[in-house]
Amino acid sequence: MILRCENLGWRVRRKEIVSNASLSMNEGEMLGLIGPNGSGKSTLLRMLAGVRYPSTGRVYLGGTPMAELRQRDIAQKLALVEQHADTEERITVREAVELGRTPFLSVLQPWSHEDEAIVLHAIAAVDLHGFENRNWHTLSGGERQRVQIARALAQQPQVLLLDEPTNHLDIKHQLAILQLVKELPITKVVALHDLNQAMICDRICVMHSGRIETLGAPCEILTEERLMKTFGVCGHFMTDPFDGSPVIRFHRAHKED
Amino acid sequence: MTVTDRRPNRSASRNLWKWAAIAPPLLFIALVAGTAMGETSIPMDVVLKVLSNKIFGAAYPVDRIDSGIIWSYRLARAVVAACCGAGLALSGVVLQALLRNSLADPYLLGISAGASTGAVAVAVMGLGGGLISMSMGAFAGAILAFAFVAMLASLAGGGTGLRAAGVIVLAGIAGSQLFNALTAFLIAKSANAEQARGIMFWLMGNLSGVRWADTVTVVPAALFGLLVCILNIRALDAFTFGSDSAASLGIAVKRVQFGLIGVAALMTAAMVSITGSIGFVGLVIPHAMRLVVGTRHRALIPASALAGAIFLIMADIIARIVIPGQVLPIGVVTALVGAPVFALILIGRRAAV
Ligand SMILES: Nc1ncnc2c1ncn2[C@@H]1O[C@H](COP(=O)(O)OP(=O)(O)OP(=O)(O)O)[C@@H](O)[C@H]1O
Numbered sequence: 001m002i003l004r005c006e007n008l009g010w011r012v013r014r015k016e017i018v019s020n021a022s023l024s025m026n027e028g029e030m031l032g033l034i035g036p037n038g039s040g041k042s043t044l045l046r047m048l049a050g051v052r053y054p055s056t057g058r059v060y061l062g063g064t065p066m067a068e069l070r071q072r073d074i075a076q077k078l079a080l081v082e083q084h085a086d087t088e089e090r091i092t093v094r095e096a097v098e099l100g101r102t103p104f105l106s107v108l109q110p111w112s113h114e115d116e117a118i119v120l121h122a123i124a125a126v127d128l129h130g131f132e133n134r135n136w137h138t139l140s141g142g143e144r145q146r147v148q149i150a151r152a153l154a155q156q157p158q159v160l161l162l163d164e165p166t167n168h169l170d171i172k173h174q175l176a177i178l179q180l181v182k183e184l185p186i187t188k189v190v191a192l193h194d195l196n197q198a199m200i201c202d203r204i205c206v207m208h209s210g211r212i213e214t215l216g217a218p219c220e221i222l223t224e225e226r227l228m229k230t231f232g233v234c235g236h237f238m239t240d241p242f243d244g245s246p247v248i249r250f251h252r253a254h255k256e257d
Numbered sequence: 258m259t260v261t262d263r264r265p266n267r268s269a270s271r272n273l274w275k276w277a278a279i280a281p282p283l284l285f286i287a288l289v290a291g292t293a294m295g296e297t298s299i300p301m302d303v304v305l306k307v308l309s310n311k312i313f314g315a316a317y318p319v320d321r322i323d324s325g326i327i328w329s330y331r332l333a334r335a336v337v338a339a340c341c342g343a344g345l346a347l348s349g350v351v352l353q354a355l356l357r358n359s360l361a362d363p364y365l366l367g368i369s370a371g372a373s374t375g376a377v378a379v380a381v382m383g384l385g386g387g388l389i390s391m392s393m394g395a396f397a398g399a400i401l402a403f404a405f406v407a408m409l410a411s412l413a414g415g416g417t418g419l420r421a422a423g424v425i426v427l428a429g430i431a432g433s434q435l436f437n438a439l440t441a442f443l444i445a446k447s448a449n450a451e452q453a454r455g456i457m458f459w460l461m462g463n464l465s466g467v468r469w470a471d472t473v474t475v476v477p478a479a480l481f482g483l484l485v486c487i488l489n490i491r492a493l494d495a496f497t498f499g500s501d502s503a504a505s506l507g508i509a510v511k512r513v514q515f516g517l518i519g520v521a522a523l524m525t526a527a528m529v530s531i532t533g534s535i536g537f538v539g540l541v542i543p544h545a546m547r548l549v550v551g552t553r554h555r556a557l558i559p560a561s562a563l564a565g566a567i568f569l570i571m572a573d574i575i576a577r578i579v580i581p582g583q584v585l586p587i588g589v590v591t592a593l594v595g596a597p598v599f600a601l602i603l604i605g606r607r608a609a610v
């Protein structure tokens with residue numbers, strides 16, 4: 001399923017948070033969204049997910065303007081993993097993941113074996129097997145994040161938007177989740193802070209002060225000048241002796257540079 | 258200790274069938290108890306005979322006075338108590354879920370304050386020149402106050418999410434204060450001591466004077482509220498992680514929020530106009546039921562409705578028998594009985610975890 005947006009903008013009190021963002025995702029690609037804190041990544045993702053209405057511009061999901069789709073139709077095709085999601089309710093892991101089936105069930109429709117299988121599969125995919133009956137408030141930060149990802153997987157989306165899905169995860173699960181996302185045969189947009197991890201993406205979109213600065217293949221985009229300009233850090237590019245892929249080492253930029 | 262498989266039933270419809278089987282017998286027992294017990298205890302067989310006479314047209318010989326007390330007085334009262342308890346509890350469930358605020362109760366939206374202003378305007382100021390009853394005044398006041406709160410919230414609000422929920426709570430507080438002040442002003446200006454006492458009594462919530470005619474308001478209100486809640490079971494669940502999360506799960510957030518909060522307000526206004534503002538039920542029954550059946554609305558909605566109904570029937574029985582020759586306001590009893598019961602549930606739950 002193709003996701004596209006044109007001239008997206010979002011304003012609060014005449015302050016432009018995101019402006020003029022145009023993007024077109026290719027079928028099945030993994031698009032990385034990078035940029036400094038406050039550059040508008042989460043805001044852009046929320047608009048793309050249809051949970052926040054853009055002040056200007058449009059989002060198209062599979063060719064149809066999102067504003068013309070019902071919320072439920074969107075949710076059957078697109079899932080969003082939020083950066084922070086929390087609850088005070090006593091809810092188990094399984095119940096949280098079950099929420100992912102909401103867009104597919106009408107009011108009194110029975111819970112089917114298929115739903116059950118999808119939920120269990122999603123829980124296993126994020127390595128939470130055995131946690132099904134644990135309470136949300138007893139989970140660690142990384143476990144909670146994996147529950148959120150499992151919930152999105154249970155939606156069996158054709159477009160998956162993830163806002164910093166790895167920010168609480170240990171290194172093993174960071175790699176596992178990114179690989180899992182990468183291998184899904186659907187369109188993915190992932191906001192990330194770890195630029196070395198962003199290398200895994202097919203294309204990278206760099207945001208700065210609410211604007212899209214550039215968009216392209218990771219090795220074209222991530223250059224020393226770009227790191228300096230967008231993030232204000234020095235980067236050294238090296239080659240991984242094992243697989244020959246590029247690795248970036250960062251240092252703080254000195255004031256006089 | 259062996260724990261049997263307590264995996265909750267995930268199917269909303271099967272859950273509802275289960276509750277549809279459990280609820281009527283329990284409700285029937287509660288209603289019969291509410292009818293049998295009182296200042297003068299009436300033997301159970303007499304109660305059942307009167308009920309079969311009235312409902313099924315049986316012809317058991319019973320005392321005329323007993324029959325009158327049972328049918329016209331106590332049963333009507335028990336039915337109103339049940340509907341009111343169910344309605345307030347459901348209203349609490351809805352508001353707590355949508356506003357994501359565990360302290361939300363049905364009166365948060367200014368409804369009880371508005372109802373009291375309306376009631377006082379009719380009873381003390383003689384608004385409507387005797388053509389409208391205190392109940393109608395209370396209902397109008399409640400709706401007026403809710404409209405005020407809703408307008409304030411939408412003017413001050415903006416966006417969805419926790420901030421919007423916070424704005425609604427604040428608007429509710431402002432509206433309640435305003436209408437409470439109006440009530441106090443009206444009482445101070447023109448009520449005499451006797452009237453003021455009567456109004457205080459009414460405001461605390463009470464069921465004396467309730468007759469069959471009142472069921473025309475409360476029964477449809479409770480049934481309609483229950484139906485709307487059942488139709489929104491999945492939507493209410495989807496708000497667990499907030500309104501953005503609900504939207505990403507395919508819920509039309511604005512529509513569900515406006516619709517459900519509106520229905521909760523209407524239902525509460527209907528109850529309050531008949532019985533005054535009975536406290537505690539709408540706040541605590543949902544919490545107690547969360548501790549017992551969990552937070553998923555497929556169980557929470559029917560459990561809260563049933564528990565609210567039974568709880569208020571019981572509270573009314575206690576209100577009638579605890580001081581011989583005097584009927585306490587039911588609002589006093591709900592808090593006096595409810596608080597310790599809730600404490601026990603809380604403590605018991607802690608021991609179980
Ligand atoms: N409702 C709002 N009112 C005012 N400012 C807002 C609002 N929402 C977001 N912003 C501002 O918009 C900017 C972009 O926010 P956003 O959450 O999209 O950033 P981000 O790129 O996801 O940052 P991070 O890397 O920290 O997650 C921030 O400066 C934020 O303070």
Ligand SMILES: [Mg+2]
Pocket residue numbers: 041042043083163
């Ligand atoms: Mg962000």
